Amino acid sequence: MNSTPIAPFIKWAGGKRQLLPQISAKLPETYNTYYEPFVGGGAVVFALCPACAVINDINPALVNLYRQIKTSPGSVIALTDRLDEEAAADGKACYYARRDIFNDKMKKKEFDGELAALFLYLNKHCFNGLYRVNEKGYFNVPYNNSRARSCSPENILAVSEYLQKVTIMEGDFQDACRDAARGDFVFFDSPYAPLNPSSFESYTKEGFDVESHQRLAGLFRELTERGCSCMLTNHNTDFINELYEGFRKEVVVVKRNINSDASKRVGEEIIITNY
Incomplete structure (x- = not known):
């Protein structure tokens, strides 16, 4: 984990700050290039500060x-x-x-x-x-x-110094991983699947539908075949569990601070790895 005072400079829905202990405990022992195709607020990459990293997001303003x-x-x-x-x-x-x-x-x-x-x-x-x-x-x-x-x-300057060694991409998650090879580590903080399967109709408006999740699961398997170490986090739902059948999984309890309904601010996430 990073020992320098770098922190995310924005708040981002689904950020992984509270999962950092569990994520760090499940990191591969060694890896070459670090890839994060859905960087969002960057909680994980700034916690790790890998020596060689590729980060990506589809949001042009964020990039x-x-x-x-x-x-x-x-x-x-x-x-x-x-x-x-x-x-x-x-x-x-x-x-x-x-x-x-x-x-x-x-x-x-x-x-x-x-x-x-x-x-x-x-x-x-x-x-x-x-x-x-x-x-x-x-x-x-x-x-x-x-x-x-x-x-x-102070944080912006520290982040800037670190980003000098980072490749920043904008676009689809598959394109972001095109150069990932054996020995690399890919961390997917993917958009959440809805907790209720019937919610997918409205959820599609957010741009990450059933087909997108299926395509992501296909990429996860492709990267596994390439010899990459992969980790993915999402809601612990039947849909996600079925997509990643056969991989290692750990369920963790999380707080959902952004939900306006206080009764729904505690939930379960799943950490999936191929190693």
Whole structure:
């Protein structure tokens, strides 16, 4: 595990901070390149800080944030601090104005330092750190009334230093693993399957449907044949258990802080490995 003070710089739904002890206990003894096709908030990669890593996500705004922090951390910090200062007088009005600017830049595909700073600001000041878009693809999470600082400059600089040795990709999870070879380690923090199978119809709107999960399971088996060490986490459901029949599994109890229903904030996740 990483002994340097690097922490995730955003909150992300399904983040694996609370599972780090179980994940670290199940790591392969040795591996060459580390792959994480669904990096999200990066809790695992920043905990491990592998010497050679490839991270990927399909969210272009998130990937832009990683790339801007890697190449221009000072600019990201300065732009984010300016957003915080401007929001001091009327946080709510500033939040919704910045949300509109963020959506306009996404529509125009303006992936730059300003978009990265807006992402950090919105993540810190939106409800539960959710990244959610409407049918038009616009970010629509409401304000959370927080006046907290949007980023830690020290952490952003430490993350930037580490990212110099990391390859950052944007796209489909299969493409992210195309160069994975024998001796490499692939960690899949995949999008969750719904707890209720009947929920898949609405869940499909989030972009990861039954076919996507089946394709991911196929990749897991393909990588196994290539000689890669693979680990995957997801909800402990019959659907997931059937997809990964024959692999090693451990069920762990977790807290689900983002669920608005307090009675549903405790659940089970499963850690699946091929070694």
